[in-house]
Amino acid sequence: MTDAPNLVEVDGMKVHFPIRRGVVLDKTVGYVYAVDGVDLAVRQGETYGLVGESGCGKSTLGRAMLKLTEPTAGRVVFDGVDLSKLKGEPLRTMRRRMQMVFQDPMSSLDPRQSVESLLVEGMRAHGLDKDKASTAARLRELLSAVGLPSTSLRRYPHEFSGGQRQRIGIARALSVQPDLIVADEPVSALDVSVQAQVINLLEDLQAEFGLTYLVIAHDLAVVRHISDRVGVMYLGGLVEEASSDQLYATPLHPYTKALMSAVPVPDPEVEDLRERILLAGDLPSPANPPSGCRFHTRCPWRQETLCDTERPELREVLPGHRVACHYAEDIRDGRIRAHEVKAQLVQDDWDVSPDSSLAGPASVTETLG
Ligand SMILES: Nc1ncnc2c1ncn2[C@@H]1O[C@H](COP(=O)(O)OP(=O)(O)O)[C@@H](O)[C@H]1O
Ligand code: SF4
Ligand SMILES: [Mg+2]
Secondary structure, eight states: OOSSOOEEEEEEEEEEEEEEEEESSSSEEEEEEEEOOOOOEEEEEHHHHHEETSSEEEEHHHHHHSSOOOSSSSEEETTTGGGGGGGGGHHHHHHHTEEEEEHHHHSSOOOOSSSHHHHHHHHHHOOOOOOOHHHHHHHHHHHTTTTOGGGGSSSGGGSOOOOHHHHHHHHHHHOOOOSSSEEEETTTTTTHHHHHHHHHHHHHHHHTTTOEEEEEESSSHHHHOOOSSSEETTTTTEEEEEHHEEEEEEEEHHHHHHHHSSOOSSSSSHHHHHHEEEEESOOOOOTSSSSSSSTTOOOOTTTTHHHHHHHOOOEEEETTTOOOOOTHHHHTTSSSSOTTTEEEEESOOOOOOOOOOTTOHHHHHHOOO
């Protein structure tokens, strides 16, 4: 997987939404910096998990990647072709290869259309609905691929459960034989028991059809098992990226460390002993992002004055592991201690087990211990 070529590359991506005021003059009074300088690549056949708090720009990045939202700056290269250079028919043709699965199938599926009509629509738009017999065979194939009975065709979205509706949404994306699927919070609206089924379905379909995925989630647990690599976003920027295994075992960015420390551990003994990093303050507004490192207003390791003035680049700290923090190595090796005032640490027992991968650096314990 690591040697696979990139299917899609995003370079210097920015999406700024104007904030307008005034009915008559309609003046632009500012911008929401929803995506503010992101470089990432998704390799052929891999699953890239994109995580971060609500509002950090994940959906906007996903939409810009598919050219559903026009970027303010930057470009998307899909299978070697710069999408900004494509218009009209060539863009439409290319679009077939990139599909989206949405969080809430109830709002993304037209309630007045039968499942058959929903599935045929995209095929027709791309000239894949050639004759009745082959379309009928294709529809049966799609339903069976997503685990729905063939009697589903004449039914309407409201007649299905949430999980089944998401299967319809996935079948719809599959109907045009895409290469890339951007799944935006595909299981967030589903019951926990159903979430695993849909995640397993996505994995099965990937193996069967050789799909490439960008899976967006606000929940680290959702992307952990399905992703080959994971990117963590904070306020419009990518702050860390690594293989899924490495990111969960050795998170290096303070924000990722805090996110990880909030994920419960199934083993109750480890759960009782582990350390949690609670962040100070609220998520700043993307209309008024902090200067320098965007995380400096909440970072327990913030250093004067570099963190406040200079935005850290996403740089490779370990092979294949990129981190946007000026002090990633110093924090990792314990040369910099977390500030007491900025971090509220909740610990049930100071005797933190040193082999817990979720325990922070020793210096954190010393600061408060
Ligand atoms: N069409 C839009 N117009 C104006 N602001 C938007 C628009 N879409 C998203 N935003 C804003 O951009 C920021 C990022 O949103 P979004 O990409 O949906 O984040 P996420 O998916 O991570 O929750 C939010 O502050 C959101 O309110
Ligand atoms: S650059 Fe500074 S403020 Fe930003 S994450 Fe690193 S230590 Fe924290
Ligand atoms: Mg979103």
